[in-house]
Amino acid sequence: MLDYQAPNDLLKDKVILVTGAGDGxxxxxxxxxxxxxxTVVLLGRTTKKLExxxxxxxxxxxxxxxxxxxxxxxxxxxxxxxxxxxxKKEFGRLDGILHNASLLGARTPLANFEPSTFDQxxxxxxxxxxLLNQALIPLLQEAxxxxxxxxxxxxGRKARAYxxxxxVSKFAxxxxxxxxxxxxxxxxxxxxxxxNPGATRTSMRAFAYPxxxxxxxxxxxxxMPLYLYLMGNDSKxxxxxxxxxxxxxxxxx
Ligand code: NDP
Numbered sequence: 001m002l003d004y005q006a007p008n009d010l011l012k013d014k015v016i017l018v019t020g021a022g023d024g025x026x027x028x029x030x031x032x033x034x035x036x037x038x039t040v041v042l043l044g045r046t047t048k049k050l051e052x053x054x055x056x057x058x059x060x061x062x063x064x065x066x067x068x069x070x071x072x073x074x075x076x077x078x079x080x081x082x083x084x085x086x087x088k089k090e091f092g093r094l095d096g097i098l099h100n101a102s103l104l105g106a107r108t109p110l111a112n113f114e115p116s117t118f119d120q121x122x123x124x125x126x127x128x129x130x131l132l133n134q135a136l137i138p139l140l141q142e143a144x145x146x147x148x149x150x151x152x153x154x155x156g157r158k159a160r161a162y163x164x165x166x167x168v169s170k171f172a173x174x175x176x177x178x179x180x181x182x183x184x185x186x187x188x189x190x191x192x193x194x195x196n197p198g199a200t201r202t203s204m205r206a207f208a209y210p211x212x213x214x215x216x217x218x219x220x221x222x223x224m225p226l227y228l229y230l231m232g233n234d235s236k237x238x239x240x241x242x243x244x245x246x247x248x249x250x251x252x253x
Contacts, residue, residue: 012037020101022049024202028220093142125169181240198246
């Protein structure tokens with residue numbers, strides 16, 4: 001899918017929410033979606049980073065973005081309902097969600113894993129996605145053709161020692177994707193899929209593999225074709241798939 005060539009107006013008139021939009025892959029996805037015509041709702045926990053992405057979109061002359069500062073670790077149901085009400089008031093509908101924000105947590109044997117870190121990772125990587133979907137599915141149903149894209153990992157398909165809560169959370173992400181894809185298939189215009197980015201040059205990757213030379217890795221820009229494909233109407237008939245942004249790379253994260 002790295003060779004998918006998106007038309008420049010692929011996402012024209014679409015409203016797309018990106019979580020973790022201030023850094024790494026989420027930042028690049030937000031910029032890329034805006035460059036292809038989308039109005040992007042930038043959700044993240046560090047307002048300053050979101051403002052920088054907002055300014056970059058604005059300076060490039062792309063559709064004006066919106067900023068939603070929200071810590072997914074502490075956000076409660078009413079915060080998600082408030083977000084849904086704001087999006088409804090401003091835009092009337094939502095065409096896509098990229099669930100990208102995640103915490104790596106600790107890389108420790110499960111027998112010694114700190115319970116509070118386990119909770120923290122599950123809250124950000126799983127519960128927040130569940131609550132966001134519940135709040136926003138009614139708005140996605142207002143769109144002509146909507147897409148929910150989750151972010152998985154190779155350790156969400158085959159667990160490996162020491163990946164701890166992160167691995168457990170990515171298995172849960174795969175399950176949530178499959179459940180929603182199956183449940184919504186016959187009743188709605190919403191398709192639901194997941195992307196495994198593969199090893200990508202970001203802070204999370206550097207934290208997980210401190211000794212690795214980042215120059216050997218693909219950048220977030222390199223993997224954007226799949227992010228565009230699944231968010232645009234060319235993937236209208238794809239549902240319930242977990243796809244690799246770097247299909248030829250052997251699993252490492
Ligand atoms: P980064 O750590 O670079 O970026 C993660 C983003 O998520 C940041 O913007 C961060 O915000 C945000 N975030 C983290 N916690 C919260 C929170 N509590 N509330 C709101 N936002 C939060 O990660 P990557 O870009 O590398 O990863 C993006 C996705 O890709 C993740 O789902 C990851 O699991 C997945 N992935 C990445 C791989 C890689 O090699 N990079 C490989 C396989 C999967 P802030 O900027 O404020 O810290």
